[in-house]
Amino acid sequence: MAIETPLKGFIGESIKRKEDDRFIRGKGNYVDDIVLPGMLHMAILRSPFAHARIHSIDTTAAQALPGVVAVVTGKLLEQHKLAWMPTLSGDTQAVLATDKVRFQGQEVACVIATDPYVARDALPLIDVGYEVLPAVVDPSKALEPGAPVIRDEKEGQTSNHIYHWEAGNKGKTDDAFAKADRVVSLETFYPRCHPSPVETCGIVADVNPATGHATLYMTSQAPHAHRTLFAIVAGLPEQNIRIVSPDIGGGFGNKVPIYPGYVVATAASLLIGKPVKWVEDRSENLISTGFARDFHMKGEMAMRNDGRILGIRVKLLSDNGAFYADAQPTKFRAGLFHIVTGSYDIPAAHVVADGAYTNKAPGGVAYRCSFRVTEASYLIERLVETAAIELDQDPAELRVKNFIQPDQFPYKSATGFEYDSGQYEKALRLALDKVGYDELRKEQAEKRKKGELMGIGIASFTEVVGAGPGKHYDIAGLRMFDSAELRVHPTGKAILKLGVKSQGQGHETTFAQIVTEELGIPAADVEVQEGDTDNTPYGLGTYASRSTPVGGAATAMVSRKLRDKAKKIAAHLLEASEADIDFDHGKFFVRGSPSKSKTIQDVAFAAYTNLPDGMEAGLEGVTYYDPPNMTFPFGTYLVVVDIDRGTGQVKVRRMVAVDDCGVRINPMIVEGQIHGGLAEGFGIAFMELITFDEEGNCLGSNFTDYLLPTSWETPKFETYETVTPSPHHPIGAKGVGESATVGSPAAFVNAVIDAVGHLGIKNIDMPVTSDKVWTALKEAGAAE
Amino acid sequence: MNRSITATVNGEKVSTEVEPRLLLVHFIRERLRLTGTHIGCDTSHCGACTVLLDGVPVKSCTVLAVQADGRQLTTVEAIGAGQLHPIQKAFKEEHGLQCGFCTPGMMLSSFALLADNPDPTEEEIRWALSGNICRCTGYMNIVKAVRSAAVQMKQAAAVPAGAVAGS
Ligand code: FES
Ligand code: FES
Numbered sequence: 001m002a003i004e005t006p007l008k009g010f011i012g013e014s015i016k017r018k019e020d021d022r023f024i025r026g027k028g029n030y031v032d033d034i035v036l037p038g039m040l041h042m043a044i045l046r047s048p049f050a051h052a053r054i055h056s057i058d059t060t061a062a063q064a065l066p067g068v069v070a071v072v073t074g075k076l077l078e079q080h081k082l083a084w085m086p087t088l089s090g091d092t093q094a095v096l097a098t099d100k101v102r103f104q105g106q107e108v109a110c111v112i113a114t115d116p117y118v119a120r121d122a123l124p125l126i127d128v129g130y131e132v133l134p135a136v137v138d139p140s141k142a143l144e145p146g147a148p149v150i151r152d153e154k155e156g157q158t159s160n161h162i163y164h165w166e167a168g169n170k171g172k173t174d175d176a177f178a179k180a181d182r183v184v185s186l187e188t189f190y191p192r193c194h195p196s197p198v199e200t201c202g203i204v205a206d207v208n209p210a211t212g213h214a215t216l217y218m219t220s221q222a223p224h225a226h227r228t229l230f231a232i233v234a235g236l237p238e239q240n241i242r243i244v245s246p247d248i249g250g251g252f253g254n255k256v257p258i259y260p261g262y263v264v265a266t267a268a269s270l271l272i273g274k275p276v277k278w279v280e281d282r283s284e285n286l287i288s289t290g291f292a293r294d295f296h297m298k299g300e301m302a303m304r305n306d307g308r309i310l311g312i313r314v315k316l317l318s319d320n321g322a323f324y325a326d327a328q329p330t331k332f333r334a335g336l337f338h339i340v341t342g343s344y345d346i347p348a349a350h351v352v353a354d355g356a357y358t359n360k361a362p363g364g365v366a367y368r369c370s371f372r373v374t375e376a377s378y379l380i381e382r383l384v385e386t387a388a389i390e391l392d393q394d395p396a397e398l399r400v401k402n403f404i405q406p407d408q409f410p411y412k413s414a415t416g417f418e419y420d421s422g423q424y425e426k427a428l429r430l431a432l433d434k435v436g437y438d439e440l441r442k443e444q445a446e447k448r449k450k451g452e453l454m455g456i457g458i459a460s461f462t463e464v465v466g467a468g469p470g471k472h473y474d475i476a477g478l479r480m481f482d483s484a485e486l487r488v489h490p491t492g493k494a495i496l497k498l499g500v501k502s503q504g505q506g507h508e509t510t511f512a513q514i515v516t517e518e519l520g521i522p523a524a525d526v527e528v529q530e531g532d533t534d535n536t537p538y539g540l541g542t543y544a545s546r547s548t549p550v551g552g553a554a555t556a557m558v559s560r561k562l563r564d565k566a567k568k569i570a571a572h573l574l575e576a577s578e579a580d581i582d583f584d585h586g587k588f589f590v591r592g593s594p595s596k597s598k599t600i601q602d603v604a605f606a607a608y609t610n611l612p613d614g615m616e617a618g619l620e621g622v623t624y625y626d627p628p629n630m631t632f633p634f635g636t637y638l639v640v641v642d643i644d645r646g647t648g649q650v651k652v653r654r655m656v657a658v659d660d661c662g663v664r665i666n667p668m669i670v671e672g673q674i675h676g677g678l679a680e681g682f683g684i685a686f687m688e689l690i691t692f693d694e695e696g697n698c699l700g701s702n703f704t705d706y707l708l709p710t711s712w713e714t715p716k717f718e719t720y721e722t723v724t725p726s727p728h729h730p731i732g733a734k735g736v737g738e739s740a741t742v743g744s745p746a747a748f749v750n751a752v753i754d755a756v757g758h759l760g761i762k763n764i765d766m767p768v769t770s771d772k773v774w775t776a777l778k779e780a781g782a783a784e
Numbered sequence: 785m786n787r788s789i790t791a792t793v794n795g796e797k798v799s800t801e802v803e804p805r806l807l808l809v810h811f812i813r814e815r816l817r818l819t820g821t822h823i824g825c826d827t828s829h830c831g832a833c834t835v836l837l838d839g840v841p842v843k844s845c846t847v848l849a850v851q852a853d854g855r856q857l858t859t860v861e862a863i864g865a866g867q868l869h870p871i872q873k874a875f876k877e878e879h880g881l882q883c884g885f886c887t888p889g890m891m892l893s894s895f896a897l898l899a900d901n902p903d904p905t906e907e908e909i910r911w912a913l914s915g916n917i918c919r920c921t922g923y924m925n926i927v928k929a930v931r932s933a934a935v936q937m938k939q940a941a942a943v944p945a946g947a948v949a950g951s
Contacts, residue, residue, distance in 0.1 A: 016876055016877065016879075017876070017879065019884070020875070020876040020881060020884070021876070022884075023881055023884025023887050024864065024868070024872040024875050024876055024881065024884075024887060024891070025820070025860070025861070025864050025868075025872070026818070026819070026820015026821070026859065026860030026861050026888045027820065028820075028884045028885070029819075030819075030822070030885065032813075032819075032822075032823065033813075033819035035817070116810075117803070117805070117806075195919075196919060197883070197885070197919055198822070198824040198830055198832055198883070198885045198886050198917060198918070198919050199822070199824065199883070199885045200824070247883070247884065248883060249822070249824075249883045249884070249885025249886075250882075250883040250885060250919045250920055252919065281825075281826045282824065282825040282826045282827070282830075283826055503883055504882035504883025504884065504885075504920045505882065506882065668879050669879070671879075672879050672882060672920075672921060672925060673882075674922075675921055675922030675923075675924045675925065676882065676919070676920045676921050676922045677922070678922055679919075679921075679922030679923065680919065680922075702825070702826060702827045702829075703825045703827050703829035703830065703917075704827050704829065708829075708917050708919070710913070710914040710915070710916070710917060710923075711909070711910040711911075711913045711914050711916075711918075711923040711926065711927065712910050712911060712914035714922060714923050716924065717922060717924055
């Protein structure tokens with residue numbers, strides 16, 4: 001049927017975003033915009049040392065400052081059993097330090113005052129007696145015998161070792177290596193970086209002492225899960241806790257964990273009986289909240305001389321900081337890193353991972369990534385580039401030789417994933433075609449003769465996103481399903497309530513469009529609500545690109561549930577049998593006579609006014625969707641760089657991105673997600689770094705040191721698509737929020753290595769800064 | 785000791801007493817409750833706090849409220865107070881925003897750019913906006929939005945005043 005204009009919002013239509021009207025007027029409502037009567041302000045005193053024993057905390061002078069209402073220390077929290085809290089990985093984390101501080105920037109005490117400036121004024125008046133201990137900053141050294149034990153408060157913890165985890169099959173992999181013509185290896189470090197949404201984290205905690213009700217306005221990507229964790233941590237009855245996640249100024253994983261500031265502000269509000277606001281500043285955000293990556297990786301591929309990959313072996317060491325707080329499903333200690341076989345049909349794989357405590361901030365969040373998939377994708381794509389150079393084969397053709405073929409799906413990987421669908425060569429060929437690959441290779445050869453450095457980098461990534469299924473994937477025990485509740489009102493307008501929570505992804509538009517597709521109600525008539533736990537069905541939240549795969553599926557399923565009922569009502573209105581009713585784009589009609597029809601709006605009205613005998617009134621429902629499998633978005637990214645031999649500066653000349661995320665609901669929004677992810681990938685590849693000196697001082701604690709790409713350095717992106725629907729998703733969508741951040745860093749770095757590989761330069765770890773490139777060139781005798 | 789200041793904020797005169805150390809951004813957000821101006825950093829890098837001071841974009845986290853004394857202040861709330869400004873429309877049309885947090889600052893920097901240079905090239909736009917960080921959009925559509933706003937504004941300016949009044 002022809003689609004009417006103006007656009008109603010069916011799947012595939014780039015309607016403009018419903019949420020934009022408030023944002024362009026400056027009328028968004030973010031946590032820091034919330035002001036409640038009598039509200040107090042909290043500021044946090046943080047440790048200047050990476051590792052120190054606390055001997056005393058004297059708060060007298062701070063408490064005496066006019067305007068200060070209370071000073072909260074770990075001791076006080078201890079009395080309420082709140083000095084420690086559980087992490088998302090089953091460890092514990094100090095809310096406020098009692099015995100020791102374990103990273104620079106750790107929360108030591110909190111001041112609650114009538115004015116935010118006064119709260120800050122009071123911080124230096126708190127006198128903490130520290131005894132500085134040796135800091136452990138290198139995870140390998142942390143695991144050496146005799147290293148100072150960071151978590152000495154944990155019973156039975158005698159070293160800094162956190163976990164050991166394996167995936168795949170060691171025996172089969174050893175066999176593959178025994179049969180190999182050669183082994184290609186790469187040791188690389190994916191450095192610590194930080195999601196850094198422009199809005200930092202914060203809370204307005206409002207505990208009503210009379211009723212015991214707690215309303216927490218929080219920058220939360222997972223409000224329902226947070227409510228449950230709050231109930232468990234604070235011992236508050238869950239029905240008395242309401243978490244409201246208002247507009248969020250970007251998340252990218254940073255707003256998945258529960259931070260000490262949230263807990264203290266809530267406790268303070270409970271104790272004082274007034275609302276308490278805490279909004280961290282940027283330095284606090286960078287030094288204490290969820291970092292990402294910090295993964296030391298050693299990868300080896302068993303290869304035949306013709307370029308076939310026979311097996312892959314990986315050894316990982318993760319630097320988890322002082323508390324093991326990775327945000328990931330509990331059964332997977334290194335997240336979903338075992339997707340490391342990527343887009344390739346690799347018969348054998350074995351992954352060994354260990355984690356170490358160090359005197360650094362905890363986190364291990366997936367920065368625009370699905371649980372360590374970024375690290376895995378980076379390693380395999382860098383390994384393939386390394387193999388291409390060593391075997392002197394074209395990196396594109398080497399990929400094609402090893403791709404999983406379209407007829408192999410569903411494909412069972414050597415580490416146990418079942419890939420849903422893919423056409424890897426198609427995406428790669430499209431990218432090669434769009435960039436003009438053959439000409440570029442010719443140009444490169446010409447340039448090389450003249451001594452000029454130009455590189456073409458490829459990454460043909462495959463992601464795994466959209467967790468559950470719940471039987472395999474859970475967060476802190478909570479199964480990773482998601483939910484949608486749909487109410488269609490008598491006038492045919494609807495409200496859709498979701499368990500996920502947008503941080504800019506455009507849910508208010510995208511999810512309305514799923515209802516439009518399934519029921520024919522124009523997207524403009526579907527109001528999408530999220531983030532308020534009192535008002536939305538339980539869900540696990542938005543991260544790991546799971547909103548469309550899981551929440552989107554729930555939306556389609558609940559719409560279909562309503563459509564089934566609507567069909568019965570339509571049959572009643574049309575005086576026909578239900579079996580003879582067809583539905584298309586919002587109209588129910590009798591098969592064979594399309595003129596006899598009722599619109600969804602007619603039917604909605606009848607659901608409240610004119611029902612068949614015995615039918616329950618109303619047109620609403622709720623669905624909890626537990627996906628049967630994950631989804632596997634993929635694509636090929638191609639980067640062309642020119643390198644200045646005099647300065648080491650890398651200039652990105654072209655960036656072509658072909659993404660296949662299955663069916664695109666709103667192509668405009670999908671493209672926007674890809675743009676954002678590519679820019680973040682660019683930043684990670686070339687600029688972003690959180691590092692530490694020997695004493696554990698954080699050297700990336702503000703935007704002067706932690707460099708984010710601006711419009712000036714960010715390259716232009718050329719985006720294309722292929723569409724391979726997910727066979728198990730109700731509308732064939734796969735999720736797209738993170739593909740570009742997952743796939744692009746390897747493409748950028750491969751481009752650099754492609755430019756300098758012939759000089760014997762095998763690897764430059766990210767961020768690939770000019771000085772690193774220049775140093776590598778100099779060592780190779782090729783700097784100018 | 786508090787100081788009294790008088791400024792014109794979005795066309796209205798405001799006289800009040802402020803602590804000399806009060807940042808302009810806090811004055812705008814907390815005292816005037818104009819919360820469209822945001823805070824994203826503490827080192828003058830992100831530009832989320834951008835407002836116009838006498839028409840010039842400034843990072844209001846890096847200006848004291850007392851420095852606004854006697855001056856004209858424009859925040860995002862003013863630019864589309866009546867009808868949406870072409871820049872606002874273009875940001876929506878071109879999908880130049882996602883979470884919306886950087887958006888007011890971006891639009892005000894764009895506003896100042898277009899006042900100065902009504903027909904900027906892509907390079908000029910990228911340079912003019914390089915003091916505003918966006919983590920969501922990758923800048924592609926922001927640049928497109930500013931280009932499109934420039935075209936719209938030029939066309940609107942080319943229409944004789946009478947035609948607008950009569951339309
Ligand atoms: S808050 Fe002013 S520049 Fe970041
Ligand atoms: S739209 Fe989110 S920071 Fe720009």
